[in-house]
Amino acid sequence: MLSTTPRTTLGREKHRGSNDRNDLYEVLDTGLFCHLGVVVDGHPMVVPTGYGRLGETLYLHGSTGARSLRAGNGAEVCVTVTHVDGIVLARSIFHHSVNYRSAIIYGHARLLTDPEERLTGLRVLSEQLAPGQWDYVRKPSPKELAATAVLALSLEEASVKMRRGGPMDEEDDYALPVWAGVLPLVTSWGEPVPDPALPEGIDVPVHIRGRE
Amino acid sequence: MLSTTPRTTLGREKHRGSNDRNDLYEVLDTGLFCHLGVVVDGHPMVVPTGYGRLGETLYLHGSTGARSLRAGNGAEVCVTVTHVDGIVLARSIFHHSVNYRSAIIYGHARLLTDPEERLTGLRVLSEQLAPGQWDYVRKPSPKELAATAVLALSLEEASVKMRRGGPMDEEDDYALPVWAGVLPLVTSWGEPVPDPALPEGIDVPVHIRGRE
Numbered sequence: 001m002l003s004t005t006p007r008t009t010l011g012r013e014k015h016r017g018s019n020d021r022n023d024l025y026e027v028l029d030t031g032l033f034c035h036l037g038v039v040v041d042g043h044p045m046v047v048p049t050g051y052g053r054l055g056e057t058l059y060l061h062g063s064t065g066a067r068s069l070r071a072g073n074g075a076e077v078c079v080t081v082t083h084v085d086g087i088v089l090a091r092s093i094f095h096h097s098v099n100y101r102s103a104i105i106y107g108h109a110r111l112l113t114d115p116e117e118r119l120t121g122l123r124v125l126s127e128q129l130a131p132g133q134w135d136y137v138r139k140p141s142p143k144e145l146a147a148t149a150v151l152a153l154s155l156e157e158a159s160v161k162m163r164r165g166g167p168m169d170e171e172d173d174y175a176l177p178v179w180a181g182v183l184p185l186v187t188s189w190g191e192p193v194p195d196p197a198l199p200e201g202i203d204v205p206v207h208i209r210g211r212e
Numbered sequence: 213m214l215s216t217t218p219r220t221t222l223g224r225e226k227h228r229g230s231n232d233r234n235d236l237y238e239v240l241d242t243g244l245f246c247h248l249g250v251v252v253d254g255h256p257m258v259v260p261t262g263y264g265r266l267g268e269t270l271y272l273h274g275s276t277g278a279r280s281l282r283a284g285n286g287a288e289v290c291v292t293v294t295h296v297d298g299i300v301l302a303r304s305i306f307h308h309s310v311n312y313r314s315a316i317i318y319g320h321a322r323l324l325t326d327p328e329e330r331l332t333g334l335r336v337l338s339e340q341l342a343p344g345q346w347d348y349v350r351k352p353s354p355k356e357l358a359a360t361a362v363l364a365l366s367l368e369e370a371s372v373k374m375r376r377g378g379p380m381d382e383e384d385d386y387a388l389p390v391w392a393g394v395l396p397l398v399t400s401w402g403e404p405v406p407d408p409a410l411p412e413g414i415d416v417p418v419h420i421r422g423r424e
Contacts (some may be wrong), residue, residue: 032296032397033310035247037258046249046258048294048314082260084244086402089420092350093338094360098245102260126305130395137390138304148306166407178349179414181406183342183423185244190298190396195378202391208301211395 052128090167121150132207264340302379333362344419
């Protein structure tokens with residue numbers, strides 16, 4: 001079950017909420033970027049960044065130089081991951097909507113300092129972005145490891161919201177001669193584009209070509 | 213030209229920044245959802261929401277009941293729109309990256325109260341989400357108009373960041389027998405799914421079927 005603190009309890013559209021942890025994992029595990037919100041000098045700042053999940057921990061990626069992550073060290077953050085699945089086309093403008101799945105996590109982000117934990121975090125981040133690459137390419141050198149900031153955030157306080165299905169119109173509007181339904185948004189992997197510097201004879205590995 | 217306030221001046225990866233307003237418009241005009249960041253009781257909150265652009269104004273959508281938008285009325289917000297275009301697969305974990313385009317806008321969001329301006333904002337939001345629907349379906353009744361909160365945000369303080377192209381590897385790593393390149397992420401519209409309640413004989417209009 002997901003927590004129900006005041007801010008993760010949905011104030012409206014309760015039917016769109018889920019308190020199933022598996023829904024949280026599904027939303028997080030199928031994303032590539034999150035939006036990391038921090039408060040900097042009293043002002044909100046939202047930056048896109050890479051992330052990955054291991055159990056009940058979310059790892060967040062960023063350079064040690066990025067302002068938002070410096071502010072995020074020990075500070076409160078809000079991390080949001082959103083998938084847009086389709087546009088809901090109703091018979092009135094008012095009932096137009098979006099089919100989506102989103103997760104919001106609140107907590108204090110901890111900057112990893114232990115080399116072992118940092119390596120774990122980087123592996124998780126890497127596997128989320130590009131599964132199979134960790135074992136395929138050169139791993140981080142100590143210098144590279146030191147140059148990468150990784151934050152850890154507990155999934156303790158989280159909420160999930162989603163909308164699925166077709167439009168819900170006003171009774172009277174069903175008689176209108178208007179098409180209604182869902183226009184799905186489909187995300188897929190394109191054909192891999194080789195680096196021009198690649199020598200001949202190196203094929204695209206299955207974990208890249210066959211990515212789902 | 214885009215503004216160069218301290219927080220829109222990139223602290224790192226300056227080569228990924230753009231100060232061309234057309235890049236800002238392109239990123240905003242091709243998105244469906246933004247991530248709206250606000251500070252609520254000192255805490256960061258990031259929610260996904262619909263938006264649309266008209267000239268130098270960004271309109272943001274939300275119910276009057278949503279906490280984040282109540283906080284956003286006159287309060288400072290940060291709005292971020294991100295497109296992920298592909299995964300950059302390098303010869304080392306360290307140089308893995310993402311091809312993306314993102315826009316970040318800072319400002320004070322103004323809750324629209326004038327009915328005329330609110331109608332304009334709704335039309336812009338609607339056309340961003342579902343172009344052509346405004347003239348095709350039933351328009352908002354006065355009651356519906358009153359039930360929808362629309363915020364306006366100036367594009368005055370904004371920054372754009374993007375990455376394109378293949379991996380940049382360490383000199384020594386080019387000799388590794390490792391495939392490198394870009395795995396593109398492609399977003400496209402699927403086949404329209406009709407509402408089961410739709411009577412026979414209503415075809416999918418061209419503005420939906422032919423959406424680019």
